[in-house]
Amino acid sequence: MAQVKYKYNPESLSYDKIERSAKGVAKRMLFFVTASLTLGVVYIIILSLFFVTPKEKKLLNDLDHITVNYKMLDQRMDQMLKVVNDMQQRDDNIYRTVFELEPIPQSIRQAGFGGINRYESLEGFVNSPLMIRTNKFIDKLTKQVYVQSKSYDELIDRVKNQEQMLAARPAIQPIDNRDLKKTASGYGMRIHPIHKDLRFHNGMDFAAPVGTDIYVTGDGVVTQTGYSGGLGNRIIVNHGFGYKTVYGHLSGFAVREGDAVKRGQVIGYVGNTGDSTGPHLHYEVHKNDQIVNPINYYYEDLSPEEFALIVDMASKGAIYD
Ligand SMILES: [Zn+2]
Numbered sequence: 001m002a003q004v005k006y007k008y009n010p011e012s013l014s015y016d017k018i019e020r021s022a023k024g025v026a027k028r029m030l031f032f033v034t035a036s037l038t039l040g041v042v043y044i045i046i047l048s049l050f051f052v053t054p055k056e057k058k059l060l061n062d063l064d065h066i067t068v069n070y071k072m073l074d075q076r077m078d079q080m081l082k083v084v085n086d087m088q089q090r091d092d093n094i095y096r097t098v099f100e101l102e103p104i105p106q107s108i109r110q111a112g113f114g115g116i117n118r119y120e121s122l123e124g125f126v127n128s129p130l131m132i133r134t135n136k137f138i139d140k141l142t143k144q145v146y147v148q149s150k151s152y153d154e155l156i157d158r159v160k161n162q163e164q165m166l167a168a169r170p171a172i173q174p175i176d177n178r179d180l181k182k183t184a185s186g187y188g189m190r191i192h193p194i195h196k197d198l199r200f201h202n203g204m205d206f207a208a209p210v211g212t213d214i215y216v217t218g219d220g221v222v223t224q225t226g227y228s229g230g231l232g233n234r235i236i237v238n239h240g241f242g243y244k245t246v247y248g249h250l251s252g253f254a255v256r257e258g259d260a261v262k263r264g265q266v267i268g269y270v271g272n273t274g275d276s277t278g279p280h281l282h283y284e285v286h287k288n289d290q291i292v293n294p295i296n297y298y299y300e301d302l303s304p305e306e307f308a309l310i311v312d313m314a315s316k317g318a319i320y321d
Contacts, residue, residue, distance in 0.1 A: 168239040170217035186314025203284035213271040232274025248282035280320040
């Protein structure tokens with residue numbers, strides 16, 4: 001109800017009614033409406049700062065749930081990574097070792113994805129660090145599992161060719177040495193008989209008369225026959241599977257380059273050619289282009305006792321180079 005206002009008139013000694021103009025009323029109303037609106041907006045801002053709507057509340061709950069879920073996924077992937085790492089260990093140290101495959105280098109196993117930033121689209125969100133971490137994890141796992149499955153493929157191939165590999169491996173002594181008396185000198189540091197200095201003897205010497213048969217120690221292909229400086233007349237046989245054998249100081253050849261040979265086949269004859277101080281065969285075994293100790297490759301013709309004996313003889317025996 002509108003209030004009626006009066007003003008005291010000292011002349012007439014009475015109260016006169018104050019008349020309002022329409023403009024004045026409008027002005028007052030405008031002021032009132034503006035003030036109310038401003039107050040309302042301020043209230044809403046304050047409310048929204050301290051209180052959430054049910055919709056916002058649900059979204060926040062969802063976000064919490066997603067965050068917790070991502071964290072759990074991370075933990076599970078950590079576990080999976082451990083399982084995969086365990087598979088890799090067993091692969092390198094057992095399966096690949098048994099089948100004579102080189103371990104897979106860590107640089108290949110752990111290789112990541114290079115180049116552009118794969119995770120750019122995940123940047124700029126509340127949970128970006130978590131999402132990027134999880135995605136990186138998945139990428140890493142995918143890659144490692146892929147490398148691992150490739151390794152198993154290789155193993156399967158190897159198992160299929162195992163018979164061939166066993167036939168190819170150097171596995172006997174290169175000359176008839178049943179009494180082991182021909183064992184001259186083994187693999188290791190020795191005083192060189194000609195140069196008289198300490199050198200690494202990278203093969204095994206067998207002393208035997210000129211003309212004694214030399215047997216190839218595993219199936220393979222003759223890749224070289226000919227004269228080669230220090231080793232004199234020399235034969236190199238490639239057995240595949242990373243194996244090569246070398247026969248030096250020969251007096252003659254029984255095979256030619258390109259010949260396929262079977263373990264135990266005569267390939268040449270003991271001699272005294274090249275840097276040699278007496279008739280003998282110098283024999284080397286190479287595995288993956290590394291010269292290895294041939295003594296570990298006589299398992300087809302040596303018993304454990306004979307093996308111990310030949311190790312002892314080879315460490316003391318005369319060197320002919
Ligand atoms: Zn030698």
